[in-house]
Amino acid sequence: MSILAQNHTDEVALLDCIQKFFAKHHVGKLLKQCNGTKEKGVPSISLLKYKLGNIFIGRSMYMQQRTGSFKEDFSKNTFYRFLNSAKTNWLRFTSLLAADIVNNGIKDLTDASRKNVFIIDDSLFNRTSCKKTELGSKVFDHTGMNYKKGYRMLTLSWSDGNTLIPVNSCLLASSKESNIIGPVKAFDKRTLAGKRRKLAQTKAPEAMLTLLDTAVSAGLSAEYVLFDSWFSNPAQITAIKRKGMDVIAMIKKSSRIKYTYNDEQLNIKEIYSKNKKRRGRSKYLLSVDVIVGKENPIPAKIVCVRNKANRKDWLAFICTDTSLSEEEIIRIYGKRWQIEVFFKTCKSMLNLIGECHSLSYDALTAHVAIVFTRYMLLAI
Known part of the structure; x- marks a missing residue:
């Protein structure tokens, strides 16, 4: 013993x-x-x-x-x-x-x-x-x-x-x-x-x-940089793209941030209201191609999904890799939750x-x- x-x-x-x-x-x-x-x-x-x-x-x-x-x-x-x-x-x-x-x-x-x-x-x-x-x-x-x-x-x-x-x-x-x-x-x-x-x-x-x-x-x-809506300004998105990485981020429902869509400068709310949404149990409501940025514009894809916390609300994501499918954009962005677990672990x-x-x-x-x-x- x-x-x-x-x-x-x-x-x-x-x-x-x-x-x-x-x-x-x-x-x-x-x-x-x-x-x-x-x-x-x-x-x-x-x-x-x-x-x-x-x-x-x-x-x-x-x-x-x-x-x-x-x-x-x-x-x-x-x-x-x-x-x-x-x-x-x-x-x-x-x-x-x-x-x-x-x-x-x-x-x-x-x-x-x-x-x-x-x-x-x-x-x-x-x-x-x-x-x-x-x-x-x-x-x-x-x-x-x-x-x-x-x-x-x-x-x-x-x-x-x-x-x-x-x-x-x-x-x-x-x-x-x-x-x-x-x-x-x-x-x-x-x-x-x-x-x-x-x-x-x-x-x-x-x-x-x-x-x-x-x-x-x-x-x-x-390959990708993920962040939430607090950092998703067009200037930061285009700056990261110039560094050779693509961005997948949640975007703000702001009337001041505009994207080029069908040769018009529209904010995300206007883009959402102008398009027909997918019905049924689809994983996303809307997917459109836009141009982001003024000085160095780049192509991007915006995907809108239902807010699980409030079914009447919706969330929007932007991805600078237009070759990705909507389902893949949603799946990759889901990895962002790991950093929330990290913060909780460090603090507790x-x-x-x-x-x-x-x-x-x-x-x-x-x-x-x-x-x-x-x-x-x-x-x-």
């Missing part, structure tokens, strides 16, 4: 699992490429392993020190300096790690004909106190349809339909200075810290393109919101990147 406690055995198994993950995907090498190194003392990789595994043990550094169970060979000051470092490029780190996992693992397990996708969405990263949190803002929550304190966590992920891998993210503050509650620190705009804060104050549709460029430069690829199980109480924007960025790494560890 073993005299070792069960929690000790579980902790050893956890550390072994993390060690294998780090070795297989060269995490230390990737961290070094992203300036996540120290000149002396405990190596950064040890600090990352500790932070990564804390959630699975169920105790924070604070509680470990309070109970006397903290046995690491570094101080809390060393740990927090690692998180607060402004020179570590966490955006590129998670992108490179995701690319290594996808290209050297997941793609070998799936058929070459499977359509891979990038999924873009945002979720509220709420903070109860923002007056001292750097760039803390009043941001609009799409779920509650009101303003809350914190950030919008704009996230790009990759999926093959079965496995979702988070790629990178940005904690977006408000682009309006009047809505920023916390302090705004000045950094040289040429430095990584300056670029990070500039991106944080960029509007979401523009920041989305930066996340895509970072993912592609890291070695990731996908991986302690995305409650674990980090730092006031530094750099530390919050590091925390989000490490939570994404935890999810990658679980996903594979």
Whole structure:
């Protein structure tokens, strides 16, 4: 009979699992490429392993020190300096790690004909106190349809339909200075810290393109980019198409956004009302070909379907790959739901919101990147 406690055995198994993950995907090498190194003392990789595994043990550094169970060979000051470092490029780190996992693992397990996708969405990263949190803002929550304190966590992920891998993210503050509650620190705009804060104050549709460029430069690829109506402006759709990827997105029922249909400039409501809808139990109500954009117009297909939540209502999707069938457009867009599951998992199980109480924007960025790494560890 073993005299070792069960929690000790579980902790050893956890550390072994993390060690294998780090070795297989060269995490230390990737961290070094992203300036996540120290000149002396405990190596950064040890600090990352500790932070990564804390959630699975169920105790924070604070509680470990309070109970006397903290046995690491570094101080809390060393740990927090690692998180607060402004020179570590966490955006590129998670992108490179995701690319290594996808290209050297997941793609070998799936058929070459499977359509891979990038999924873009945002979720509220709420903070109860923002007056001292750097760039803390009043941001609009799409779920509650009101303003809350914190950030919008704009996230790009990759999926093959079965496995979702988070790629990178940005904690977006408000682009309006009047809505920023916390302090705004000045950094040289040429430095990584300056670029990070500039991106944080960029509007979401523009920041989305930066996340895509970072993912592609890291070695990731996908045939389609999926997002909901909050990002489906013609300018963003045509910009993504120029990058060599097709878009499948839900579109807004806005009277201001117009498409070229039968040589007329019409909004989606006018297009819907002008056409006869399919009857019976068809999977879609209407399918039309349109032209999107003014400066660099591209052909696209709009598909309208019934809203399952309200049978009297309808939803519209746009796809820049006109060769796809209506059923295939609907099926591929269904993969977007995976990112909602990802957000729920990170918040309820991986302690995305409650674990980090730092006031530094750099530390919050590091925390989000490490939570994404935890999810990658679980996903594979």
